[in-house]
Amino acid sequence: MRIIVIGAGIIGLATAWRLQKAGHAVTVIDEASGSGHGTSYANGAQLSYSYVAPLADPSVWKQLPKLLTDPHSPVQFRPGFDLFQYRWLLQFLAACTARQASETIDRLGALADLSRQILHASPELMAAHFDWSASGKLVVYSSEQSFASARHHSEQQLASGTDKRILERDACLALEPALGAIAHRLIGGIFAPNDETADAFLMCRELERLMREAPEPARFIYGTRVTGFVRDGSRIRHLETTAGPQEADLYVLAAGLTSRTLGRQIDLDLPLYPIKGYSLSAPVIDAGAAPRVSVTDAARKIVIARLGETLRLAGAADIVGDTLDIDTRRTGKLIADAKTDFPGAADWQNATLWAGLRPATPTGQPIIGATRLDNLMLNVGHGALGFTLALGSGQRLADAIAGR
Template identity: 45%
Template sequence: MQVCVLGAGVVGLTTAYYLARDGHDVTVLEGRGGAALEASFANGGQLSYSYVAPLADPAVLPHLPAWLLQRDSALRFVPRLDVQQWRWCVSFLLACRTHRARRTAVELLALGALSRDALHALVHDEALDFDYVRNGKLVVYRNPVEFERARRRMEPLVAAGVEQHALDAAACVALEPALADAQPLLAGGIHTPSEEAGDCHRFGVALADVLQRRYRVTIRYATPVSELVAPNGSVIAARTPRGDVRADAFVVALGNGSVPLLGALGVRLPIYPLTGYSLTITAPPPRAPRVSVTDLHRKVVYAPLGGRLRVAGMVEIAGMDPGQRVARLALLARHAQEMFPAAGDYLAARTWCGHRPATPDSKPLLGATPYRNLWLNTGHGALGFTLACGSARAVAEAIAGRTPPVDLAAYSLRR
């Protein structure tokens, strides 16, 4: 079967990979001039399969007034005359209900476990070079009460066989000596040895190369899709400046770009861009962290990527407007210097601002649409790298007519 994948970010490329392995003739269309140049380009770099809890959770509600009103808060709301923004915010609040948040967390954990196993197999089979490490993750807490709550939440997971360890501040520094300067700030941390990290952009570039060389996938860069031609309930072509591209099936993996494209077909996707920021610094040992670290208080993640340190954080509900980029990047740099003051030259850091395509409940949109041969794999928010392989494998299984390893009904438009 001929399948056209729209988007060459990490989600689109992994989708093309599993489709090509199934023997399909795959074409990928990408508006940018290369692979993984949008939300995949300089994201947090953590592959956190055990930390996929939704942003929409009852625990966030008491913090919302401070987060949304303070200019230096980790989460910031910038109101706009945008119906989509307000609709998304209302849906987010509805998703914060306890029973729904718990169900969502279980579903995301299942997709995360599938994605972990799929990525391990892909790395084994294709030997991609993307600064991939299985270095574990340490979530550090500054508030003793929050740390104790985290320790109690950990106990049933450990009883169920999950390897996690609660560490006091001194043990956190023993595990990660680069935290020595920050030890007075720490109440403790939760260490998960199984977590991983990697450079998502390098992963995408390497996978695109494998797809073209080994699997004969056609990737057309600088080829934006302006319209899907869809008479009689099915898509027959993707319209581009270089002409129409016809296929038997189409998979939309365009992140934020999925919304206007499908909106023209009458399919409304509950996706809104959440702006995030990152710094990438040269991080010489021994002052740079070796494990991935998450500062829960600041909502900032740190991922070692070869000889570099990726620092990422912030959530802005502000549309695609990059106007506050300089101030937020400066704030992110201050937070990083507070935690790892000697990790590298922050003045020479490469900066980045990206827009995560997020759904209100943090679950991606996977599977069928009202059009017979049009499929979704989009809306992964901050979890795109973590969930990409599992999502792609599940969608490829559904396109092949097989039963996916996770129930796609949980991730459908009508969930």
Template identity: 40%
Template sequence: MKVKNKGSVCVIGAGIIGATTAYALSKEGWSVTVVDSNQEAGMGASFANGAQLSYSYVEPLATPETLKKIPVWLLSRSSPIRWLPQFNWRHILWLAQFISYCNASKVKRTTKELLRISHITQMNLDSWLRDLSIAGADVSLEKTGKLVVYREASELAAVNKQIKLQKEFGCHQEIFTAEQCVEKEPSLSRIKQDIAFGVYTQSEEAVDCHALSKQILKRSDVHEIYMAEVLDFIVEGEKIKSVNTSQGEIVADQFVIAAGNDANTLLRKINRSLLIEPIKGYSVSFPIVNMDLAPNGSITDQNRKVVFARIGTTLRVAGFAEIVGRNLKLDKARIDSLVAEAERVFPGAIDPKNFSSWTGMRPASPSGVPYIENIGHKNLWVNAGHGSLGLTLSVGSAVLLVRKIEESVESRPFSIS
């Protein structure tokens, strides 16, 4: 254990981004306090998300193909992606910037940056788990690869182009025929006729994000404070002196906002803001009743925007992307759709009447690349805006943030290895 001689840091937010940020700081010799308004770690977007660690499959939402589909989203309530126009300046500005990223050259730059961050996660996660004595079973870690299935043969050219692009950055992915998809995942045999082709990536994994957030913080040398609402920041000159919470004042040398969609609520207390849009998703989790009929690894139905992930003895089915403001109401039609899809694809693997349902908000920047930067004051930092890739980018963005903090205080060079 490193001696905590670099100073103190208060991390606001105990989801997967806050948890990884806290551990990365503690690991490098900082004394860390984590603050969250919930009763435990991982209760926001980390609670029941798609569970996929997509190290190589990081195509952003902002693409030319997405732009072409916006009119359809506006007209169809059953579309997997739904957009409800909102008449406030922040939403309009976010949308304008999102559209500006929907061109080939920016997609290439965005993909390169997302892969850079995801590969840092891939390089470090296993060693972090070993260092913290977290067993794979503790967090339902599954190293079984991911298969993305497509229903339209017309998409093959665009998919090949994206795979070729990602190969330039070190990714290895294979195009599968429908027969090869079923050979890799026999549980897909019932929908073979619906599959035009697939993309298989051996490196991808699945993990229980909620459990991972809790375990990282539980086993890290950090101080956790829960049920603590941030009331305001106390500023002295160019720095934050402390943060007032409902549990008392916290004084620190550095402050990190890693609070997902609540980042702007906090930043507005110091008259700052970022373009972060909440993108609503849904999931259902089934106890697996027949492992032989369940998928071996993670599967994504790209056209229906539904992911299936086996995490231990649970089948997690997650999907949809709704830009509808901060409405956390559980849409029964969306849940029913996920349940029906699970029963249709994996009959006999689950009991369609026995499941838990969830909805959450993915905090997304317009480009899909998270904000990992200093903001407002010399000692205030933000790590937010990861969108649907929060789990995948979590370790990488934490490592990069620590590097920036250490460079800012002229500490010794920081290694990502």
């Protein structure tokens, strides 16, 4: 089957790769000049298979006053004149229940596990170069209460087979000596040895290379914007693009936030809102002071990952609209935290700053599968877990097309 995938981020390319593996003739279209230039470009770099809790969680209700008023809160809300923002927020708050969170965690956990299986069962991808590391992930806690809650949750997960290890303070420092600067506030941590780190942008490039080098190479059309869909009843006849009409047997919309704009043209109301995050990437200057394990600081709500000779630190979840402007107040706090927690590890003063917009649904569950149009499929709405869920989501879509 001839299939066009709209979107060349990690979701679109993982989907295209799995479709090519299934024997389809694939074309990828994106308005950027190459693959991975959007939200995939400089994300937190964690393949967080063991931690898939959604933003929509019952604890949000207790935190709501702080989230709305504290300028240092990791989650920020700035009201605008967009009615969709308020609609999305109401749907998000409605999803902040224990039942919904449990359902979402189960679904995301299955997708994450499938992603890991696909990666490790693909020798060609494992041999590719995208700064992959089996680093494990250590979540550290600075309060007895939060550590006790995390310990309880981890013990439940252990009973169901998830490999998580509860570490007291000294064990955390033994596992990752680079945490020495925060030893004074470190209570304990939870270590997930099966979690990994990698560079999502480089993985996008490597997936593209693998598809170009396949016996039946995929086509890539960059610098090209999809401007409309020409329909014939319940089917799409072809795409209108800035490079002219593009025709296929089936179309996959996997363009992140752009999917909402394109969906409106064919009466699809996709509940995708941009959750803004920031990262900074700095060259390592002292290998001994730079963490090897992927670390999440539960108190500061930041993640740090080692990508070769670069440290990537990321954080924030801002509900402030679709601007990509760098909020220096937010990035300034990231830099201050980096200097305090990992002093001398990297050249933080000359770090590269970046902002990205995560396409999030209110529940945190992605939308994968068919639409009411016979030959249009969706793979959208992965929020902050797009990198972790990409390969599994692509496979789920390929399975759906095959009738599995």
